[in-house]
Amino acid sequence: MTYYDVDAILTDAQKVPCTFELTVPGLGFLEGNMSGDIKHGSKVELPLWLGEMLALSQSLSTGTPLVSLDHPPALSPRVLNALKADARTVDLRALVPHFYNLGARVLELFEEEEMIEVLSDSFKARAAVIADQAHNPRGALGEGADFMRGLDENERQLFRASHDSAKAVRTWMTDIKT
Template identity: 70%
Template sequence: MSYYDIDAILTDAQKVPCTFELTVPGLGFLDGNMDGDMKKDSKVELPIWLGEMLSLSEMMNTDSLVTLSIPSALGPRVFNALKADPRTVDLRALASHFYNLATRLLEMYVEDINKSEEQEMIRVLSETFKARAAVIADQANNVRGTLGEGADFLRGLDENERQLFRAAHDSAKSVRAWVAEGMKKK
């Protein structure tokens, strides 16, 4: 992702649960305590970019300030629902950039994930995207005229899926226009 990519910026702004491993003087404002310290074992939700920065010391073989955990949007309940029927899950309600969030967390070292869980997450996310992409393509091809008709369908889609819907809708519209133009020439 590019430095100027708005989707990357919005993904990095999404919050993840973090547990402080050390007491940090003057950082209490992150937990609503304006004058105090952030106590050891405090749990707060921080934007991904901040959580990652505070956990980087672990990679440099020093005590980590925080450990990151999996957010509820990527928790076991959500993955069980995705395994059952990925088409019915409202991904936008979980995270507006659901797939980007999952990708970003899988790229980082997250304490709660081991290799087999990581592979399972990747498999479920891939299957989810494939199943939902088929429905998205079908909906995009069957919506006539403006995207207003597909607004209800768009509500449950994450940003990547919305972009896919728009691209498929615009492509179908262009093909219909091209066919109509070809029929006029006959």
């Protein structure tokens, strides 16, 4: 991803739950407390970029990380179980518009083999349906419309590429026949 990649910027702006590992004076406004401190053990949702920076930073006095990152709700065990059961029924866009980008960013921070397997299997299963919908325009407008509304941004780009390539092949075939 590049510096000017809008999808990367939107993914990094996604809020993730963080737990403060020490008391921080004067930052109570992050919890909605206009005056005061953030206490040790406080849970606050921060943008991914900030949570990552604070998790990698260490206190000078104790050497412990300032915050610990928790998994975002979009990658909770409940969502992963739903993806395992039937990936086509999960509305990824309602969870996070950049679902797979968020998954990739979280996997950079946490090493979880099961999450890698679930995300890759669900993308493969959904990609087959996306390709079918792209080649069959009636399906995307009819009974597949609910599925199409739930696509995340990567899947929407895949749909556009599949649709445009199918259209280009049809145009090429008609040009050959004439």
